[in-house]
Amino acid sequence: MALTYNSKKTCGELLAKILTGAWRATPPPLEISEAQLAVVVQPLLTTSAGALAWWRIAQSSPQSEARNFPAADELHQAYRLHTLHSAINEKRIKRILAAFNQRRIPTLIFKGWVNAVTYPETALRPFGDIDLLVSESDYPKAQSLLLELGGDGLTVDLHEEGGKRYERDFATFYNRSRSIPVGEMTALTMSAEDHLRLLCFHFFKHGAWRPIWLCDIAAAIESRPADFDWAYFLGTDERRMTWVTCAVGLAHLLLDAKIHDTPLADATGRIPRWLISGVLDAWSRQTSSNRFAPPKVVWDLRHPSTTIKLIGRRWSGPIEASYSLGSAFNNMPRLPFQVMRFAQQTWYYLKYPNDIAARSRALRYF
Numbered sequence: 407m408a409l410t411y412n413s414k415k416t417c418g419e420l421l422a423k424i425l426t427g428a429w430r431a432t433p434p435p436l437e438i439s440e441a442q443l444a445v446v447v448q449p450l451l452t453t454s455a456g457a458l459a460w461w462r463i464a465q466s467s468p469q470s471e472a473r474n475f476p477a478a479d480e481l482h483q484a485y486r487l488h489t490l491h492s493a494i495n496e497k498r499i500k501r502i503l504a505a506f507n508q509r510r511i512p513t514l515i516f517k518g519w520v521n522a523v524t525y526p527e528t529a530l531r532p533f534g535d536i537d538l539l540v541s542e543s544d545y546p547k548a549q550s551l552l553l554e555l556g557g558d559g560l561t562v563d564l565h566e567e568g569g570k571r572y573e574r575d576f577a578t579f580y581n582r583s584r585s586i587p588v589g590e591m592t593a594l595t596m597s598a599e600d601h602l603r604l605l606c607f608h609f610f611k612h613g614a615w616r617p618i619w620l621c622d623i624a625a626a627i628e629s630r631p632a633d634f635d636w637a638y639f640l641g642t643d644e645r646r647m648t649w650v651t652c653a654v655g656l657a658h659l660l661l662d663a664k665i666h667d668t669p670l671a672d673a674t675g676r677i678p679r680w681l682i683s684g685v686l687d688a689w690s691r692q693t694s695s696n697r698f699a700p701p702k703v704v705w706d707l708r709h710p711s712t713t714i715k716l717i718g719r720r721w722s723g724p725i726e727a728s729y730s731l732g733s734a735f736n737n738m739p740r741l742p743f744q745v746m747r748f749a750q751q752t753w754y755y756l757k758y759p760n761d762i763a764a765r766s767r768a769l770r771y772f
Contacts, residue, residue, distance in 0.1 A: 426462075436466045453618055463478055514583060515538055517537040524622075598631055615688040620656060722747045
């Protein structure tokens, strides 16, 4: 990782250091001090990367001193807990997919579980829900089925169609789908190209604040099939092409993902400096900036200090603002996009002051 440490981004850089290559069956050796690990243990746990960090520590060297650090014990506990949850979640996923198959509702599973199976152990990639994609015509039936099934501890995030949000529609995803094992069952998911592309979009959609999302991208790159279609992955839209290229480049720059044998071997040279800084800042904050309009701002203009605090809490970061407005990731200044995003949020808040659902639809990401 060719980065220089500084006080402002120390936490983000340390997270990158400990997660470098951590998704591999044999991660690279890790040298880290007790003080450094203590700095990142809570961010690792908060962002669901604790088990993965323990894997890096435990697998990189059996004689590593880091295994005996107090912070490492917390990571080990997270690994044990996620191992238990992984087994339970697999049973829940099988139950849900079996119900969809019985009703003959074509369904694609993506993100969480699909990410987990690219790791040496599924417990290394915890997830809190199951993401399912269905066609627009099947969406009402799928909703009804989920109501019948009821909750059993695993939330289902049901996604409708594809369209503008994913660029490609459900029929395209389904026709290119592939099978993955879920216990003794098989499930359908997106093609390797479509899924990696979606992971790149998801990473930037949420301001890139969770390091494990970039680990997902790195793991998907390194586990891709030999016939991976890079041209299809990149697509033809210039803006989206900058997004996926930068995501692949960041996976290499920050986490040392292997891209030397891909058409994007030079991707790190195409990453704007603001984007690298934005990712490390987001990792240091461990939270996403609020993407909804600032409440009561116009009513607090008589109190400038209060207004400034409200704006600060609702101000979109450069990554979220650029992605949500559909901007290419280039070397143009990001402040204008952040101002435009704030103005957009404020406008829709005023337009729909009492209708949160309408405001959310209007502010939906590109």
